[in-house]
Amino acid sequence: MKHFLTLLCLLFARFYANAQNTDVLPSPAHVAWADAEVGAIFHLDLVNFEPDYDWRNWGTHPSAKIFNPSKLNTDQWVQAAKSAGATYAVLVAKHCSGFSLWPTAAHDYSVKSSPWKNGKGDIVRDFIASCKKYGLKPGIYASASANGYLYVDNPGKVQKGSPVTQQQYNAIVKQQLTELWSNYGNLFEIWFDGGVLPVEAGGPDLAPLLKKLQPNAVIFQGPSDAKNLIRWVGNEEGKAPYPNWSRSDFTTSATGTIKIDSINGNPEGKIWCPGEADFPLRTGWQGGWFWKADGQKMLSTDALLQAYYTSVGRNSNMLLGIVIDTSGLVPQEDYTRLSAFGSILKGIKRTNIGGLSNKNGKSFELDLGQSHEINQVEIMEDIRFGERIRRYEVQAWIDHAWKTVAEGTSVGHKRLQVFETVKTPKVRLMIHTAQGEPRIKQFTVSKLATPVLQPLLTISTSR
Ligand code: OTN
Numbered sequence: 001m002k003h004f005l006t007l008l009c010l011l012f013a014r015f016y017a018n019a020q021n022t023d024v025l026p027s028p029a030h031v032a033w034a035d036a037e038v039g040a041i042f043h044l045d046l047v048n049f050e051p052d053y054d055w056r057n058w059g060t061h062p063s064a065k066i067f068n069p070s071k072l073n074t075d076q077w078v079q080a081a082k083s084a085g086a087t088y089a090v091l092v093a094k095h096c097s098g099f100s101l102w103p104t105a106a107h108d109y110s111v112k113s114s115p116w117k118n119g120k121g122d123i124v125r126d127f128i129a130s131c132k133k134y135g136l137k138p139g140i141y142a143s144a145s146a147n148g149y150l151y152v153d154n155p156g157k158v159q160k161g162s163p164v165t166q167q168q169y170n171a172i173v174k175q176q177l178t179e180l181w182s183n184y185g186n187l188f189e190i191w192f193d194g195g196v197l198p199v200e201a202g203g204p205d206l207a208p209l210l211k212k213l214q215p216n217a218v219i220f221q222g223p224s225d226a227k228n229l230i231r232w233v234g235n236e237e238g239k240a241p242y243p244n245w246s247r248s249d250f251t252t253s254a255t256g257t258i259k260i261d262s263i264n265g266n267p268e269g270k271i272w273c274p275g276e277a278d279f280p281l282r283t284g285w286q287g288g289w290f291w292k293a294d295g296q297k298m299l300s301t302d303a304l305l306q307a308y309y310t311s312v313g314r315n316s317n318m319l320l321g322i323v324i325d326t327s328g329l330v331p332q333e334d335y336t337r338l339s340a341f342g343s344i345l346k347g348i349k350r351t352n353i354g355g356l357s358n359k360n361g362k363s364f365e366l367d368l369g370q371s372h373e374i375n376q377v378e379i380m381e382d383i384r385f386g387e388r389i390r391r392y393e394v395q396a397w398i399d400h401a402w403k404t405v406a407e408g409t410s411v412g413h414k415r416l417q418v419f420e421t422v423k424t425p426k427v428r429l430m431i432h433t434a435q436g437e438p439r440i441k442q443f444t445v446s447k448l449a450t451p452v453l454q455p456l457l458t459i460s461t462s463r
Pocket of ligand 1: 235
């Protein structure tokens, strides 16, 4: 009896441990966001019209009168994003200057004081309408952490000399966010650049507002008590670390600093908080986020492809920064590069040679019928049931033996790995370590054409 009870306790402990380890799950918003994979983020601000402006030189902010993007066309922006393969798009509605791209009632530093459309325009409204028109899910960035007009520096602290106190600033933040989160419909993603100053440190209480107004949006670096959090990957190069677990013990910085803890996440982490890899198409002035007529460079399609593999291919979403020039358009050369990249992405999706979907278990074999050349594997977990894989290996049958072609740890929504081409009639996926029974949404092997493969072989495939 004693032994029986001990055994029962052991079995219960094991069951409990497994349940514990698989019970941190994504919300439906998280799942939809992971499925969206590629997004775009648009930047346009007063600094485009006055490139010498430094928002930290308090009291030197440019007049709203210089803002006149006379050919502004948000349809063109969204079409450019779509041509690159984006399924969602985020508008920077207020960056560090504090100038607001919608006619906020909180203060006069906005489009309503500009000559653009005689002060009657609303870029947020136009942008959301264009997203709807072209089927992209809309998001809004309006960080609380910096505001040149109101003398606010990271992480959302009012500086000496400001025309407003911290409490007044918090009220302005809440008012502006209430406008943005109430007047433009459901948002797919909300961005807090640099995090949000915690309430205990004197910041605005935003989690209840999010819950009330946008309960289904995912929140980049939101307040730690908010739902649907996502985190930063720690760089602006489109390079998620590997492993890159969807779970974590914290969201990233709530302090506005660049360094973040636990960059890889934690497979046993307390919250579901996957990474988003944001990076701009351009490099140079203003980090490449904002347009300038000269002196910037653009990423090549090879570099964009590498970034896709080190973001989406490492269980992160890819958020590509697109500039808007002073005429109010995505420059033609950027548009051309974006659509070239989009065509490459589409082409990649057409190279599948064999695969399986929606299977549970730890070992799967793919019979390819006859010998085929392959150089890529794609593994997806059904993350609705959590992230269960901890270590895996993919082998191909070559010269009468199983040979390892890929191996790794985190998978999550998607893992892509490329390797030197091999010819094989069958492939197997073995999950060596897991928490609970792995749920495989998809396991696919494919052949990438040599020009596409070449730049990818230069990135490390397992780290
Ligand atoms: O100067 N910066 O603020 C900066 C330089 C290089 C890379 C990032 C930053 S800011 C950084 O932006 C991230 C999004 O790209 C996150 O919001 C981080 O929290 C923020 O510190």
